[in-house]
Structure formats: C-alpha cells, structure tokens
Amino acid sequence: MSVVSDIIDRKGSMVLCVDQNESVVDAISLMAEVNIGAVLVRQHEIIAGIFTERDYLQKIALQSRSSRNTAVREVMSSPVISAGPDDSIEQCLETMTNYRCRHLPIVANGELLGIVSIGDLVKRLLDEKRVEVLQLSQYITGSY
DSSP: OOBHHHHHHHHOOOOOEEETTSBHHHHHHHHHHHTOSEEEEEETTEEEEEEEHHHHIIIIITTTOOTTTSBGGGTOBOSOOOBOTTOBHHHHHHHHHHHTOSEEEEEETTEEEEEEEHHHHHHHHHHHHHHHHHHHHHHHHTOO
C-alpha cells in the first residue's frame, strides 16, 4: 500500500506560499502563473492558512470584493488540514472527503514536506490499479 510520501518523493517538495498580508490579486496571479489551485499562507514562518480557487470564488468573486484591496489573511481557509508522510493514499482521500478540501499539506514534526492534490492521489491510485490489472492478466494467461 502506497503512502503519501511516495507521491512527494516523485513530484517534489516545492510548495508555493504567500505572506498573509499580500493581496488576493498577488496570490491568484501566482497561482495562474504556475497553474496550481492553492497556495499556503504564511504568517512569518508559520503556516497560517491555505488560499484556494474555492476561497477566491466564494469569498471574493461572489461577494464582489476587491482582489487588489483584500489581504489573503481575510479570505484564507484556516486552520489548515494536513496529513503525515506515512498516511496512506486512502487515508488522505478520506480526509479530503471529510473536510471537503482538494489540497493537503504533508507535515512531519512541524516541518512542511510538500503538498498533494486530490489529482495527485487519484493518479497514483490509477497507476497502481493499472499495474495490478496487468499482473493479474499475466497470471491468468500464464505469461508472467
């Protein structure tokens, strides 16, 4: 059974962050530039929250707030739901379902190791299932 640290090892540990005092337009510009759906929000060196596309839609666009005049801290989601590096893919998917989130920072002993999206988790599960089906097919046909 795969653990989430396997995904971090493969995809890398780079996590984009913005300062809590930056404007929403700065955060969404960064997200658009790198084609990601969320950034972590830092207060000094501490993760204070996460800002996602959903936060933008619900707290800025639908409320007709100004992206330029609103600080990320005003609209970020907090506290941040996270997972540990030894959590299974299934555990992470369950956490995402229960908390209705699509991004999970991976943290060990207070240290940020990376972040995974629901897409990362589903891709990993699909890859594992493809291998499993191939192995079973080879076993059944005797071509292993």
